[in-house]
Amino acid sequence: MYILPSESKRLFLVPILAVMAIQFLFVRTVSSVNMTNTYLHHKCFVDQGKYEPGSKYEENLNFIIEPIPVTSESFEKGTKMEMIGEGPDLISFTLQCRGDISGPRCRSCYATALSALHRRCPGYKGRMIWYDQCILEISTIDSLDKIDYNNNLCVSNAKKMMAHYYSNSDWLDLIHNLTTKALRQGNSKGMYYAAGETRLGMDNIYAMVQCSFYLSSKDCEKCLRHNIKHYEDCCFNRQGARVLGKSCSFRYEFYPFFFEKSRRPKYLKI
Ligand SMILES: *[C@@H]1O[C@H](CO)[C@@H](O)[C@H](O)[C@H]1NC(C)=O
Numbered sequence: 200m201y202i203l204p205s206e207s208k209r210l211f212l213v214p215i216l217a218v219m220a221i222q223f224l225f226v227r228t229v230s231s232v233n234m235t236n237t238y239l240h241h242k243c244f245v246d247q248g249k250y251e252p253g254s255k256y257e258e259n260l261n262f263i264i265e266p267i268p269v270t271s272e273s274f275e276k277g278t279k280m281e282m283i284g285e286g287p288d289l290i291s292f293t294l295q296c297r298g299d300i301s302g303p304r305c306r307s308c309y310a311t312a313l314s315a316l317h318r319r320c321p322g323y324k325g326r327m328i329w330y331d332q333c334i335l336e337i338s339t340i341d342s343l344d345k346i347d348y349n350n351n352l353c354v355s356n357a358k359k360m361m362a363h364y365y366s367n368s369d370w371l372d373l374i375h376n377l378t379t380k381a382l383r384q385g386n387s388k389g390m391y392y393a394a395g396e397t398r399l400g401m402d403n404i405y406a407m408v409q410c411s412f413y414l415s416s417k418d419c420e421k422c423l424r425h426n427i428k429h430y431e432d433c434c435f436n437r438q439g440a441r442v443l444g445k446s447c448s449f450r451y452e453f454y455p456f457f458f459e460k461s462r463r464p465k466y467l468k469i
Pocket residue numbers: 369372373376397
């Protein structure tokens with residue numbers, strides 16, 4: 200015997216449509232907010248000391264930060280690492296834009312980061328600043344070919360993951376797969392980078408991994424695995440988290456946060 204199929208269908212459909220509408224709005228709102236370039240954190244390396252106006256150090260500093268032209272391939276690649284000077288006047292400069300941020304977006308993040316760094320750490324030789332779309336470090340320590348374990352930032356969502364739906368293994372699985380992909384693709388584009396998403400029940404998880412190009416693929420993997428373990432307390436069971444460093448970074452969210460368009464390595468064709 201049939202019991203009013205149209206009635207029951209309607210009753211069933213309404214809550215589902217309502218849930219879909221709410222989800223759609225939620226994703227839209229959050230993602231549009233997060234496409235902006237947010238300031239996250241900064242550090243003045245007090246133990247590296249300060250420099251005097253008119254000193255050799257300042258001359259080196261001006262040399263290293265001034266001449267980055269708008270069309271520089273550094274911005275196309277999304278990264279620039281350079282060293283200048285020696286002894287107390289040595290400057291190690293690292294700009295690392297997020298893997299999907301290049302060209303004008305990378306340049307704009309750099310300009311913002313540089314002026315904020317001057318303002319927040321005036322006169323300090325060593326300083327570092329984290330934005331959503333780039334990291335900038337100026338330091339007196341030559342550490343370019345080593346994994347930097349000391350200056351990582353973890354930012355996580357205060358909300359707990361819906362534990363009855365998802366577990367850490369869901370995002371870890373995606374991060375591990377992306378790591379494999381980033382390592383396989385190599386660092387020809389200026390850095391190791393992979394981003395992707397995976398469907399989980401009603402939701403999507405979005406993630407990215409990134410390593411600096413100066414690391415070997417072995418060190419890239421080592422850096423990511425170390426940071427996942429080291430920041431367990433910060434990342435695990437959260438509805439999204441990111442660990443951002445000079446050597447490697449990873450992030451996962453329940454909303455899209457990266458630009459889809461793949462980087463065009465124009466500089467390779469010139
Ligand atoms: C990770 O890769 C494995 C092997 O290719 C695959 O079976 C699995 O579905 C992938 N998981 C995610 C979350 O991408």
